[in-house]
Amino acid sequence: MTYSVNAHPDTAPVHDRVVDVIAARTLYDESHLRPESHFEADLGIDSVIMESVLVSVRERFALSTALPTGLATIAELVDAVRAALADAGDDRPASTTPADGDGPGDPVTEAVVAAAMRQTQYQRHQLALDADLEGDLGVDSVVLASVVAEAAERLGLTEPAPDTAGATTLRALADALRTAGAAARDAGTVPEPGRPETPPNPARDDWDDRSMKDFTEQRDPDLFAKTRSFAGYLRSREQDRLYWYGMPLHSQCGNRAVIFDELEGRKREFLMFASNNYLGLANHPSVIEAVCDATRTYGATHTGSRFIGGTNMLHKELERRLAAFKQRPACIVYPGGYSANLGAISALVKSYDTLVVDRLNHMSIVDGARLSGAVRKIYRHNDMADLERILSRSAEEGTGGRLVVADGVFSMHGDVCDLPEIVRLAKAYDARVMIDDAHATGVLGVRGSGTAEHFGLKGEVDLELGTMSKTLAGMGGFVVGEEEVVEYLRYYSNSYVFAANIPAGVAAGLIASLDVIESEPERLKRLWTNIGTLRDRLLEAGFDLEHSRSAILPVVIGDERRAMEMGRAVRARGLFCQTVVYPGVPLGDARLRVSVTCEHTAQDLELAAEIFVDAARETGVLPATP
Numbered sequence: 001m002t003y004s005v006n007a008h009p010d011t012a013p014v015h016d017r018v019v020d021v022i023a024a025r026t027l028y029d030e031s032h033l034r035p036e037s038h039f040e041a042d043l044g045i046d047s048v049i050m051e052s053v054l055v056s057v058r059e060r061f062a063l064s065t066a067l068p069t070g071l072a073t074i075a076e077l078v079d080a081v082r083a084a085l086a087d088a089g090d091d092r093p094a095s096t097t098p099a100d101g102d103g104p105g106d107p108v109t110e111a112v113v114a115a116a117m118r119q120t121q122y123q124r125h126q127l128a129l130d131a132d133l134e135g136d137l138g139v140d141s142v143v144l145a146s147v148v149a150e151a152a153e154r155l156g157l158t159e160p161a162p163d164t165a166g167a168t169t170l171r172a173l174a175d176a177l178r179t180a181g182a183a184a185r186d187a188g189t190v191p192e193p194g195r196p197e198t199p200p201n202p203a204r205d206d207w208d209d210r211s212m213k214d215f216t217e218q219r220d221p222d223l224f225a226k227t228r229s230f231a232g233y234l235r236s237r238e239q240d241r242l243y244w245y246g247m248p249l250h251s252q253c254g255n256r257a258v259i260f261d262e263l264e265g266r267k268r269e270f271l272m273f274a275s276n277n278y279l280g281l282a283n284h285p286s287v288i289e290a291v292c293d294a295t296r297t298y299g300a301t302h303t304g305s306r307f308i309g310g311t312n313m314l315h316k317e318l319e320r321r322l323a324a325f326k327q328r329p330a331c332i333v334y335p336g337g338y339s340a341n342l343g344a345i346s347a348l349v350k351s352y353d354t355l356v357v358d359r360l361n362h363m364s365i366v367d368g369a370r371l372s373g374a375v376r377k378i379y380r381h382n383d384m385a386d387l388e389r390i391l392s393r394s395a396e397e398g399t400g401g402r403l404v405v406a407d408g409v410f411s412m413h414g415d416v417c418d419l420p421e422i423v424r425l426a427k428a429y430d431a432r433v434m435i436d437d438a439h440a441t442g443v444l445g446v447r448g449s450g451t452a453e454h455f456g457l458k459g460e461v462d463l464e465l466g467t468m469s470k471t472l473a474g475m476g477g478f479v480v481g482e483e484e485v486v487e488y489l490r491y492y493s494n495s496y497v498f499a500a501n502i503p504a505g506v507a508a509g510l511i512a513s514l515d516v517i518e519s520e521p522e523r524l525k526r527l528w529t530n531i532g533t534l535r536d537r538l539l540e541a542g543f544d545l546e547h548s549r550s551a552i553l554p555v556v557i558g559d560e561r562r563a564m565e566m567g568r569a570v571r572a573r574g575l576f577c578q579t580v581v582y583p584g585v586p587l588g589d590a591r592l593r594v595s596v597t598c599e600h601t602a603q604d605l606e607l608a609a610e611i612f613v614d615a616a617r618e619t620g621v622l623p624a625t626p
Helices: 014-026 047-061 074-087 107-120 141-155 170-187 225-239 285-298 313-326 337-348 363-372 384-397 419-428 483-492 504-519 522-541 560-572 602-619
Strands: 256-261 266-272 330-334 354-358 375-379 402-407 432-436 463-467 477-481 552-558 578-580 590-595
Touching: 014 047, 014 074, 014 107, 047 074, 107 141, 107 170, 141 170, 266 602, 285 504, 313 330, 313 463, 313 477, 313 504, 330 337, 330 483, 337 363, 337 402, 337 432, 337 463, 337 477, 337 483, 354 363, 354 384, 375 384, 384 402, 384 419, 402 419, 419 432, 477 483, 504 522, 522 552, 522 602, 552 560, 560 578, 560 590, 560 602, 590 602
Parallel strands: 354 375, 354 402, 402 432, 432 463
Antiparallel strands: 256 266, 330 477, 463 477, 552 590, 578 590
């Protein structure tokens, strides 16, 4: 039995509150959490998760003493909590019936709250029905899609998908599902109990208006059913030459590249505007030579984590050089940029802390937040008033710490975070700041060291994170900051401790890349000349580039079909750039992502501008020539 969502958390039964905590920490549905369920054998709760559960239970019940160790079942944990409350003289009810005596709450609201608990790791008492989904609960569009799908399934609303556009709170979401349910019943599309559903009409227009979002929450007893559905969709998109992802290179990736078109079975040379090789270091002779020499000396790889035989002297030197380049005391190198965000965030931020993130942050930050189990709050993109509102409310509500995380350069939009205001607000509300400089390292700042240098805020940002697979022309990720923080990450970041790191040859190449950046500053100047040239041409032609201030120029189109068609038209003219649709951007925000490098010539930029204009006119993105 569950208590009403309107019941006051302090009067809810002990059993239900304990189950709430376990459900939030493990993502189990409450119906699976029976009193006799064994934590390890039945639920797969290991010692790490169990410790998190016990800490959360103590916090939920305000227990001053530790709970006993060795608890094996939910019933034992509930009994231990009751005993602790009795010892403390707590007179809150310990029965397993709802305190308000009204029984379960509204079934639609219950379905929404239960789905939200499973998809967000929040406990029931933390899910205020009128809380803003993004700003207060940190529910982004991807998580919201999962909440809606699960709630709709609980309510039997599977075809068609309920229209929940515009719902910004759980209450509004429940209202939308309630309306959808009423409409479905009136239309007779919700089957009576025990009566099979009528199969949907397979007929549809020639254009398949589905997106990748339609295959993320396809529920079926066969786990692989969604893969078969997506395979048909993917084949259709590929046959129309609209999906052209993962085609293999057959050359170095410079201003031009030879790519094997697997759909047509032939090699083609393209003008390359899809590379993050911003300073052209991936093809620099010194970098390539350093990789080869170190590989001959130290071997192909080291076959171990950094703690167990996997640290090479070149790793130490690379960390020293990155710290010096970023002008920070210390550096830790991770296997990748994605793992750097996962490791740093999950090591520092716990379930009792708050992570405050920009709405357009990279997915690695989103996944780091999920892994940490922290309360996540999302502020509107680069909206500093909204950030202050969230920080102010968080400071009033919470006892844990706060970390503000933002991209330095937003990878699909090309604009730059408002770092001066982020730093000011973080200081005002006792929060820490981490900036992901994946697309800023080697691009922003006089020396190319990133966002902090760009704004003259070196030393004011607590942690600067980066990847080494873009400008630095290698693989791996890194975090720079104060010595004691970096050492803590070295011991508590699972993605560092339990993973093999980059090979010595890659480390040597990265050191050589830093040498080139410092010895050839003209590369950065040439990059910015090229950015300005192409940006001006595209703006003059009438393209929407949003607020790009980096080497990433987004040609914003909106509609997925039109964006894919323009991408196809661009490729047909011999230019390759990224066509970005969901989940790279939200639905309705599709675009072409154009990456400029220092290797592009004036002729390349002129030809690129002509190709974009011609393709846009052909596909209706720009008006046809009068």
